Amino acid sequence: MKNLLKALSFFLVLVSGFLTIFKLNERNNKLLAKEVTVLQVNQTIAAIAATLEKSIPIKQEAPQEASSLEKESSPRIKANRNARGEYIYHVPGGVFYDRTKPVEWFHTEEEAKAAGYRKSAR
Numbered sequence: 526m527k528n529l530l531k532a533l534s535f536f537l538v539l540v541s542g543f544l545t546i547f548k549l550n551e552r553n554n555k556l557l558a559k560e561v562t563v564l565q566v567n568q569t570i571a572a573i574a575a576t577l578e579k580s581i582p583i584k585q586e587a588p589q590e591a592s593s594l595e596k597e598s599s600p601r602i603k604a605n606r607n608a609r610g611e612y613i614y615h616v617p618g619g620v621f622y623d624r625t626k627p628v629e630w631f632h633t634e635e636e637a638k639a640a641g642y643r644k645s646a647r
Contacts, residue, residue: 600630604642612642620647 604614605628614637615622631637634644 598632600632602631602634602637603627604629604631604637604640612640613645614638614642615645619645621645 601617602614603622603625604612605625607613614631614634615625616634629640629642631640631642637644
């Protein structure tokens, strides 16, 4: 009879331990899901902020200031040779702009044309 009680109490302790582990695991899964959601929201907010920073227009008061701004800022026109050996430049917003690996950079389209490049057809 004593052995039966010892075995029964051991079994109850074992079961309560498993239940505790199960509850903790369930809580961890819920916390992990919340953490992943927070991370995704933070990444989305960072992407939106970066997009908004890029899309805020710069106030241009005079044409002379605009051209000096273009010269001072980093060049945005990419230029390279295509597979057929043609010299082509790509402007921001063009179809191939993001895929182009530039050999040269230019501030204005006029500079690119003066260097012997033509504008991308798309």
